[in-house]
Amino acid sequence: TDRWGRPNLASTNPDGSDVKPLTRFDDYDVRWPAMGDGRIVFQHKMDIWSYDLATGRAEQVPITLPSDRLQVRERFVDPMQNLGGWGLSPDGDRIALEARGDVFVTRTQKKGLIRRVTESSAARTKYPAFAADGRSIAAWTEVDGEEQLLLYAADNGAAPKQLGRQEPGWHFPAVWSPDGKRLAWGDQRYRLMVTDPAGATTEADRAEYEINEYTWSPDSRYLAYTAAIDNGMNQVRIWDSKTRTVHPASDKLFNAYSPAWDPAGKYLFYLSDRWFNPYLDRFEARFAVMKSAVPVVVALGADGVLPFAPRGDVDPKSEEPKSQEGKAAAKAKPAAPVRIDFDGLADRVVQVPVTPGALSGLRAVEGKLHWVETDPRGMMPADAGDDDERPGGSLKTYDLAKQKLANLADHVLGYDLSMNGKVLVYRTKDGFFRVEAGAMSAPKPDKEGGEDESSIDLAGWTERISPREEWKQMVREAWRLQRDFFYDPKMHGVDWNGVWNQYGSLADRLSSRDDLEDLLQEMFGELNVGHAYHWGGDLRRGKTVGTGLLGADLSYDAASGFWQIRKIYRGDYPDPKASSPLARPDLRVRSGMWLVAVDGKPLTKGEDYLRRLANRANQEVELSVNDSPKLEGARRIVVKPLANDTRTRYADWIHETRAYVDRTSHGQIGYIHLYDMGGFGLQEFARDYPAQWNKHGLIIDDRWNHGGFVAPMIVNQLERKVFSVSGLRYGSYLDTYPSRVFHGYLAALINGQGGSDCETLALEFKDFGLGPVIGMRTWGGWVGIRGDKPLRDGGMTTQPEFGGWDPRGRGWQIEGHGVDPDVVLDLSPDGFMDGKDEQLDYAIQDMMAKITKDPRDLPKAPPIEPRPLHASR
CATH class of the missing domain: 2.30.42.10 (PDZ domain)
Known part of the structure; x- marks a missing residue:
């Protein structure tokens, strides 16, 4: 029991009286007790203890386990299984790859040496970025347990150099200016920072959310980036490194993101959600906007001529050098100063004439634009795709002069351009591929089945790791992630540095990846919060043989x-x-x-x-x-x-329960169970509501719900009001306006096995007065998470970041307590085993009593008053 603080052993009479503590540990929990032969054995810390029932003494059991410790031995792994950030050298001939916390460099054409630039399982390095000279690579590396910006020699010819001392925290990729004199990066504090090679750091701007898109102008003076603003939109801004001032490049009305500079310095391109073509739902009066983004062009100079203007009958004169000598001179010429007239900048905009879509990753090369387009997908696995399939998007090329759009590659998971604008490398689940920047099509093999010349050859690439050093590093990183992203800066009153001292000291005793998972879960548990999870990683699993099932x-x-x-x-x-x-x-x-x-x-x-x-x-x-x-x-x-x-048996239970409700209520009450508040739960509601909207009652079963984020969508549907009733001349069917508005009685069922967003539905049911909430108090885990920062071996930890408080002044909502039902009613174990559901039966009986008293039928049509245009004579 934890009634005295940490879980400890206790004794009690069979009736629950006379509870006495048997152990009094205050540093680590007592776990996994088992009794036999007058003793209780249990885990404390990472040791086995024994409690003698006769003497009342607890003592550690000295255990020596001879073992080869196979899981802690150094071994080689496939780096492609845990690939992180990557980027091209300025000329595109080399690529820097972050794999499992270390950096490698290799060629992008033909087979070449794969050089390991960093080699440490004890310190993670991420987001490698080639400097403008191609000889150095900047990357974030852990120094004394904190991320710092280091400069590495790409050929390992010099020792790494630390660029100043940055504040502890999480850092986004560093991006070099073309002249090699500055690096821009963002952090978890929503800041945009600029560092010079001497280590001096300047805060350029601060937004309402993370800044992780930024790009330098060709002359290295200006920095364009995406900043979240106070209306929930994103705005493209420009920071002037000379004047240290910030200027908006887009207005606040439309979401704007992914800025890209014209290599000639005349335009700024960005993506903007400004095309709103509503897709109507097939069953309900609602809509969704699916493909809203278009590329736009901003003229930097007040006298700039925007592209895509009507041509007239005279073509403009070409400004390109005519001679080969002139071309060579133009090529060697350093970037001309970029001139920006900031007055009216956001208004000097024109849309690129392409079909709107779901676009991202805009980049510009000479005369061309690149971006990635993804097709909208449903939330169910059959449409969204399994995690390991990752469908990716289509990499597009747009010719600005010819106004022609081409599909360069499909299933693209990311791409990068060389700093000189000549080489493009994209990644799919099959590897990396090099093409010419601005290409309108990818090269094809000379013959069917022939070698793909564009593929970057990484055959034979392996990485040596030291598992125990990795585990110790991951404990520290997982601890840092909670420190940097937890929604409460006071960490729920927990001494988080003390927690590190407590649990970090155990990392040397880890003997398996499962030990690491257990340690992380215990460490996160100190926060007393619901959504601090860990899963996945390089776990050793035996080979299993599946069994066919007949359902x-x-x-x-x-x-x-x-x-x-x-x-x-x-x-x-x-x-x-x-x-x-x-x-x-x-x-x-x-x-x-x-x-x-x-x-x-x-x-x-x-x-x-x-x-x-x-x-x-x-x-x-x-x-x-x-x-x-x-x-x-x-x-x-x-x-x-x-x-x-499992899905078959679950679906059968749903159908049987619905049939029971229908039979018991004589067809007057409908029933919807929500498996989760994600794709499956929303599918169940979308499927089952249209056929039951005109029942006199509807039970929403929120028990055993796995959580998610769609509860507000469901509640929005249920809380609509009838504005009008309509019927056709023939037939008895009546509809509402808006269509299919539920107008009967509602009830929600909850229990302690439902948490997260299903608790949102329960609380909204109560606060909005939709109907009684019946059952037992919910789990009480509500602060939201992302799960987008994998550890070096692919394991995922979550940091509760998105809490909420009551607008009426009742404090923070749900977390730590849950939602109390209006009617407290538990399921009796014997009744449940016999197939009885007292909570469901109560809801049916309560609802039938209300229906009997007032069925809430839609009113019949009143008589239509005669309205002749002329009175009869």
Whole structure:
């Protein structure tokens, strides 16, 4: 129990009285107690302890475990599995790659040496950036446990040099000015900073959120960047390094981002969400804006001529050098000073004439623009794609003079341009590819199946790591991330430096990646907050063999040696991923039938039929079924077993519960269960609401909800009011305006296994007076997270960042307490095991009583008054 602070062992009478502490540890929790032979053994710190029930003494058990410690040995890994930031040399002939916390350099053409620039599992290096001379690389590296900006020799010819001493915190990529005299970078404090090679640092600007897009003008004087502003939009701004002043380059009305300089210094390009073409929902009166971004051009000079003007009958004279000598001179000429007239700058804008889309990553080269376009995708896995597939976007090239758009590559996960504007490298899940900057198409192999000359050859690339050093580094980084991003700067009153001393001292005892995960979870637990998670990473996992599942309950009959089908889970038939493969009507399989053979081979006595389905998921399998437990007369069918039948069983439970509510209420009450507040939950609501909107009552089951972020969308739908009622001349169907407004009684069910955004729905139900909230207090974990800063081995930690407080002065909401129901009602264990749901039954009974008293029917149409234009004579 933790009633005295940290969890300790305690004793109590069977009725819960006379609670006494048995241990009194105040440094680490008592964990995993197990009792036997007059003793209780438990974990404390990283040790095993024993508590003697007779003497009342606790003592550490001295354990020596002989082991080869295989997981702590140095080993080689595939760097591509944990690739981070990367960038090109000024001429594009080399690429710097951050992989698992270290930096490597190699060629972008033909096979070459892969040079390891940094080599330390104890300190992470991130975001490498080639200097303008191509000889140095700037990167953020941990020094004494904090990120500092270091300058490395790209050929390892000199020792690293630290550029000043930066404040502790999280840092975004550093970007060099073309003259090599400055680096720009952002941090977690929403600042834009500029550092010179001597280490002097200047704060250029501060925004309302993180600044992580910034680019230098060709002459290195100006810095264009994206800054979040006070209306929730982004604005493109320009910082003048000479005058140390900030100027807006876009207005506040439209979201603007991703600035890019014209190499000639005449224009600034950026992306802007200014095309609002609403997509109408097929079922409800709502809309979504999906493709809103267009590139725009800003003339920097007040006398500048914007592109895409009507041509007239005379072409403008070319300003390009005509002779080869002139071209060479122009090429060698240093960047001309960029002139910007800031008065009216944001108004000197014209849109690039392309179809709007979901655009990002705008860059400019001579006469061309590049950007990435992604197709809008739904939230369900079938449309969004699995995490390991990462569909990426399409890399586009736009010819400004010809006004022609081309698709350069698909499935692009990122791209970069060399500083000289000649080379472009893009990345897909298949690797890196080099093409000419401004190219309108990627080169094709000379013949089918031939070698792709554009592919950067990284074959044989490996990385030596020291796991224990990595684990110690990741403990420190995970601790820093909480320090730098936790929503409460006072860390919930916890001495966070003391927590580091407490848990960081244990890092030397880690013997496996699982130990690290356990240590991080315990460290995060000191914050007493709900969403401080850790998952993933380079965990050692044994090879497993999956089993094909039939989405059905079968029971073994010892007498016959065969298996009887007790229940077939129809689920969401005909969806094959959410229904039993036995549910197909043409198979004519029903409960009570017998499974007697698999692939024509009879099941043997005592044999589990699942053994025959091992490693057979999603493959065709022949089953022999019969009405009786025998082989004679059996019928053969072919099915594809499921890899997982959880979704099938869940969907079946939903259908049975809805049918129960419908049957019990005589069709007057609808039922919707929300699996989560993400794609699945929103899908369930979008699917189940239109068919039940005109019921007299609707129960929203928010129990066992996995959380997410869509609760406000659901509540917005439920709290709408009827403005008007309409009906057609023939038929009895009545609709509302807006369409399908629910006008009956609502109730929500909650429990302690529901948390995060499902608690938003519960509290909004109460605060907005939508209906009673029935059940038990929710989990109480509500401060929101991102999960976008992986550790060096791919593990992910989350930092609770986005809390909220009540606008009526009732303090911070939900976190640490949860949402209390209006009606406190728990499920009895015996009743629940018997299939009874007291919370659901209460909601039905309460709602039926209200419906009986006032059914809230829509009113029938009143008589229409005669309105002849002329009175009859």
